[in-house]
Every structure is written in C-alpha cells, then in structure tokens.
Amino acid sequence: MKLLLISLFLTINTVAMAQSSLRMRISDDEKMLSIRIDGTRNGRKIHFNRAFDVSDMSALRKELLKYRVFTSLELSPPLHEMPWVILSILGVVVVFFTGLVLRFRPSKPARFRSV
DSSP: OHHHHHHHHHHHHHHHHHHEEEEEEEEEOSSEEEEEEEEEETTEEEEEEEEEEOTTOOHHHHHHHHHHHHHHTTOOOOGGGOHHHHHHHHHHHHHHHHHHHHHHSOOOOOOOOOO
C-alpha cells in the first residue's frame, strides 16, 4: 500500500513538473526593478520582460509591484521575493485574532465586599 501511494505521488509530481517550466529573473538596483519570466505553465507560453522605475518606492511597494506582476500572469509569486508582504499579512492576522480573543474572552463578575 505504501509503495502504491509513493508511486502515485511520484507520477503526479512528474506530470505537474512537465506542465510547468519557468525561468524567472528579478533584479533590483534600487532605481530599476527588472522582471523577466520565460517558459510554459499548463501548456501556455509566458514571456514577460519589463523594467520599472522604483527609485521613489519603499520595499513594501516594490514587493506589491512584484506580486501584481505575478498575479497578472496567473502565476504564484515566489515567497522568498516578498518578505515584507508576508510579514504585513501575518501582522494583520495576529492583530485580528488578538482582537477576537479580547472581544470574546469571558469576563469575571465584579466582587462586592461586605462592610
């Protein structure tokens, strides 16, 4: 049974790898951000080569620009290229759940002292 499952996973992985062959090159020299993507994904050829002026952008805005490029091409962005986006999303999630915990925590009834 184990051998059958391992063989199934290897077959699926091989088929998935055959459908996707992408080469990505992202370079940033603080003034220009170059993104080049060439290859195929699910039988669709992808050729993207563009440079963006990012001299007045923060690190987060650069990462959001990369994210928009990848999503416009219907690709999942490489996570190692966008640490600020990941940290920002994680921060929002932590603040949200902290608010939920504080909002719905059981409150202790007030104790009255007898005089």
